[in-house]
Amino acid sequence: MSTATAAEGVTVPFGARLRNWWGSLDRWQQWGVLIPLVALIYLLPVLNPPLLTTEPGTDFQITLFNAARIALIAIGLNIVVGQAGLLDLGYVGFFAVGAYTTAVLSSPDSFLTTQYPWLVCVPIAMFVTAVSGLVIGAPTLRLRGDYLAIVTLGFGEIVRLLADNLDPLRGQRGFADVPGPEVTRADGSAVFTSSDGTPWYWLTVTVIIIVLMLVGNLERSRVGRAWVAIREDEDAAEAMGVPTFRFKLWAFAMGAAVGGLSGSIYAGQVGYINSQGFDVITSILFLAAVVLGGSGNKVGVILGAFLIVYIPDRFQVIAQYRFLIFGIAIMVLMVFRPQGLLGARQRLLTYGRQAYQRLIGKGEQISSESALQKHGNGVAQ
Amino acid sequence: MNPQEPPTDEMRPQDPVTEQLGVVPPEGGLVAELERMSPEERAKHEAQVAAAAATDREITVGVGDTLLELRDLTMRFGGLVALDSVSFSIRRGEILGLIGPNGAGKTTCFNAMTGVYRPSSGDVLLEGQSLGKRKRFDITRAGIARTFQNIRLFGEMTALENVMVGTDARHRTSVPGAVLRLPRHYAEERAGTDKAMALLEFVGIADRAADKARNLPYGYQRRLEIARALATEPKLLCLDEPAAGFNPAEKDDLVALIRKIREDGYTVLVIEHDMRVVMGVTDRIVVLEFGRKIADGKPEAIREDPAVVAAYLGVPDGSA
Amino acid sequence: MITHVTSVLAQDGLIDFNFELLVDRFWANTIDGLSYGSIYALVAIGYTLVYGVLKLINFAHSEIFVIGIFAAYFTFLGLGFAPGETADLGLAALIGSLLLAGVVAMVASGGAAVLLERVAYRPLRKRGAPRLVFLITAIGASFAIQQLFLIFLGGNAQPSIRLLRPTEAFEVFGARVTNIQIMTVVAAIVLMVIAETFVNRTRLGRGVRAVSQDPDTATLMGVNRERIFMLTFLLGGVLAGAAALFYLMTIPAAAIYNGGFLLGIKAFTAAVLGGIGNLRGALLGGLLLGVVENYGQSFFGGEWRDVIAFVLLIVVLMFRPTGILGESLERARA
Amino acid sequence: ACGGGGGGGETGGAAPTQQRAEPTQAPFTPPADAQLPAGDGQGQCSGNPAIAYIGTIAGANAGLGIAIKQAVELAVEEHNEANPGCQVSYKEFDTGGSPQTALAPTVAAINDPSILGVVGLPFSGESEAVGPALTEAGLVGVTPSATRPDLSQKGWTHFFRGLGNDSVQGPAAARFITGTLGAQTVCVIRDDSAYGQGLATEVTNALGDAAACDEEIKTGQTEFSAAIGTIESANPDAIFFAGYYAEGAPFAQQLRDAGVEADLVVPDGVKDPIFVQNAGEASEGVYMTCPCLPGDVFPEFTEAYQARWNVEPQTYSAEAYDATTVLLRGLDQGISDRAGLLDHVRNYQGQGLTKMFAWNEQGELNETPVWSYVVKDGQIERLSPID
């Protein structure tokens, strides 16, 4: 299905170029880039850069927070879709479970008589969501491809409809006054309020960094390999001794837990949730973040999430056209970058690099990738 | 290893994959690189490779006792009987050929053995244990590995990673271990990479270790499948037409490779239509026709067996 | 007087059963379900066709359907019928107007589908985009089309125009069957048969099937892949246009910018239920979904309608992982 | 056997209309002294104050939001034209209509110091989500439409409701149904919105024993055969539909098509010309309740709106127009900070087009009449206040 490209005319994919460049840096150079970059990311809400800002239409800090929470979701969904290749159209269900668990545990509107602090709710919410991932996954994961997609879509809708229909979950009346972390400033005012996005953004970015590291560990392991194998050819994977069902369940549960975490953070930030806003469209937008950024590429999906939130918010000022712009932007982006903003191969190549290195008997080091990259570059020059 | 040099890197002036890797292969390819090494380096490297390729599993019993047994295996698809109570057994350390006309049921036999199909009746026993109820991945772990007639690689993964998936069958790190990077993860990861690389070298395609499997030529893909299957450390290696798509010279290499595999202590079951390969490599041959076993014996005997000649060989093989 | 009586989920009474109502309304529900399900089915065929050939869940198909609704609506308007009223027409005029509106809707939907294929999907194909990308592009297209309607025609449904009032044609076990319902069901079946005949009995149809299974090899057989894709979208669009007409007749206030969304999801569910890629499956899935939804609503209450639809889907797929009529083709041979 | 004929003979379900007098129109004169945005043309404001609409523009139920937004914009324009000495800017913020997305634009409005007052938010759910933020910022918000009762019970100091809430409308509707219409059995159909749910509960409670059956539908649903089936089986004298016109219109139409003749009573969310258009003949004779004085009898407003936007004013356009007027009056007096405008609204007293505006402690209007209406010859006609 692909067309030929003459050798000379080939453009090196942007992602690959970026990667090459990154690979060509020394370890300390990499840190030298990474630290200011992370610092810049943290500083964004304070800098509120003139061209980038979404104001006056929308509060930039809150937009950033929303982008961050969607990024967290995209990272979770990327495990399921990008890594294991399980098309999940109902991922919003996990987000909802996380948010609702938090709300039920902490909101005064809840049928529970005790209200727990937010920090206690978060791990519980993650756990409950992971379990819900197992509950949904166990019966459905033997379905293949798009049958799984529509079933997950169905489950996502069922979660929303249960929230809508079941009395204790309060439908559109919702749960108000979901608290955030109880941190106060010197003057006694709360740090985490719903109208100030900055602390929430910082919190979420920190969570993202931690999750990225953990998920990255997974991807660079037997587990990640098994996921990709399942994505590529489930039967062959099974024949090679991969317990496909178990690993698919793990993918579902891990993905769900991350989604639940995001839901929990979200509930704390807005302080009010009801059964609206957990619909199919939202779910598909999550997926759009993943695909737009580059399914399978963690950094890519973060970028994708940012766009999904940012584009409509940026055009708040012409509200009537913003979703039109958004829709067209998606189409255009996909045509020009069909592999997503960043391609997906980054992780897998590290193995090749390591092994290749060792094979030709030079790099003895396996634990540190950057050492190998550095070395590899040495060969290239 | 090959009178004719395998395609070298010269034909691939720019390989995007290796380029993305940040590792442009040494000029002249791996082979040249090996040649450039000093004798000591070379010896060290080869020792590494050999150590890594050697199977960890000790062979407890000597050659000769039954490893796998098919008992009255029957497989029906609707009205079609693809296997009709087929029984035979494979002894440890032997290379058994499974031949027969197209559609005789050879691949079906593999599929029934490896759990792809549930046999309609009959049983498969590995070391006396029934495989009937076991899951497919479990059968692999129990010690049967296979290749596929229609190549089934993980196309987007590199050749090396494909093999590593095989080595993972013997690894036990699961999600918690991987998330927390426990020591076992490191140990397994390292051992797996080494072993996989060694296997690629063993089957002769190490120079394309970092290429996507999808982009490899057909013959390389076949070899990669063998390496991947070997990586699971099987007691029994099942090859479904491994020589398909090879030219005679390459087939000779394959024969040598299969022999080497056996020398390393594996038992091999091979489906093959090429009589030179079959006669050159097998210790014993089972012949199927219309789902029934029609002969079972030494290659020389099979070659002469009138039933086999009529059903399968036709005019004495003229290709050699 | 009937009230919800039994309660499940213990004392909470979270969900009420109403068995009496289920029995009472059995035939009426069946008939209403069949006719509404026929609309699901017609839309589902579009999903199934496109899916079968491109393995693409064409989320924008619901907008193609909406385009058909608006096309039919504006045809009515153009023919001089007044909003808010039921026209009083002779039989000939009635049939003529409906035919015209149907043709316009089918042309509009079919054309839009082909256009969509051209501008949104073909460039992706040319660039060898992965499957998921098509899905996301479909979403983008769906957003864009919806917003265009919203911007140009506003957020409210167009005033309803009726050419025909539903009147009882006959009775089945005490449940009435209306003229519109009969037309809808008959049309769905006829169109399904035509589509099925086309795909299974004609040369082009065989091309469609070949492309759906292996586009590259199909090309080697001399099949013009691009034309097949276009044809598939056209056919799906045309059927959506037909569905649009009957939908508009059933629900005269259906001409609204986001009016396709819910129906689209249901129709897609129906397609999967029946076995996606299978035309007869789409019809069966649509009808079944329509009917079961109705039974379920009587039994559990209206708010459970969508839950019932999805639970039905999940249950069916548990037992038949490729849908009711889905190819139970053994998985690709090892 | 369904519909008209069915049911048999207990409560005389066949002819409920005979048990009551046909509700009639009470005389009504539109308030002559209504405050209009233009005011007296003598407004003098200090600085460049702005009024914001915060609510849905492009999101779900955008239609409802736009009807409000357009009225606000119209009011500001009329005001600016008439008052050279006081030019007020209009700003808008799209919340997408859902509590999930409402916060960011609201905070953006809060962060814009020129904005002194807000008209919004239209929906109860989003109002709930942003209430604390607005109160914290001291930014006054007059909602022209959010009717969920407990919004005024949250201790928010910024919140003012420009119409009666559902705990007023609900019982009034029930009284209308059982009293004026004389119905003895009533089916209550609700949608799943916070509004529909709350209102239906109020109505059902007030109906007491008369509530014969209930059924829930979903926002966005268009086919109601099952709900109508429940009604047919219950064969009530009247039906109350708690929801919006988007579902109300097809519901009414399908109800009549199925041959159900019982009285249909609908609330403010349905009281809109669109309902009449979309339900067609089925809207004839439908009764409506609304916690608003008849807003559709102001030809000048209707004309101006039509001229400006090319559409008729819709559900809460007039309320939004009034709410904007309240804020504008404050600015005309030269108020230049949020605290001042908040104070102005709190102490405001004035006749609007739709009603008298004067708020109590909670931000509820003191005078919250609920009126009944009926659709007659394709027009929504006022009947009388429900007492």
Place this chain on the structure above:
Amino acid sequence: MALLELDGVAVHYGRIQALSGVSVTVEEGEIVALIGANGAGKTTTMRAISGVRPVSEGRVVFDGDDITRLRADLRVQRGICQAPEGRGVFPGLTVLENLDMGAYTRKDRRSAAYREDLDNVFELFPRLAERRNQPGGTLSGGEQQMVAIGRALMARPRLLLLDEPSMGLAPQIIQQIFRIIDNINSEQGTTVLLVEQNASQALALAHRAYVLETGRVVQHGTGRELLEDPAVRNAYLGVA
């Protein structure tokens, strides 16, 4: 004039150059064989001819017309038909429907000639006749190969491209396949371009042959010449 002419053809996969400057001529009525090791570019050459893989340099001329940029399906209409590597059997179509797909571009699908061709295929492969209503996807590997060849024959092409037709077939059938190729060439006058690993047989059958190595033509000559060439024997015939 040659029926098919490749003139300095280069093909790339992304940035991997799989063919460079390949020139091959096939005269009307000839059988020409391509041989070479794995990865030499044989399949790629076939794809370039049938048009599923675009050519980045050079020309493909068929019957005097430059078809370098012609769409693949239009090439089929001109009479180029390929039995691809990996068989490409439509898994969900029955054997009969698969064969019928081969005749997709034929105008005479209701005619006696068509029926005759079908009967011919079934005669050649009685196995397929038995399985005519079995879905292609459930056939054995060899049966699929038969379908692929039979399907190509159904097209009655002017130029038949066969990519490793003997792959996966039992020895008996292989003999048959070579006979069939000979037959359709001599009786129907079909020109054949053949990729075969079974080099000795292919060379014995072919009028002329080309040897590909790493994307280049390194040798060509008549079948006999190559068969006797020591280097070729050494590299491809496995006669050490």
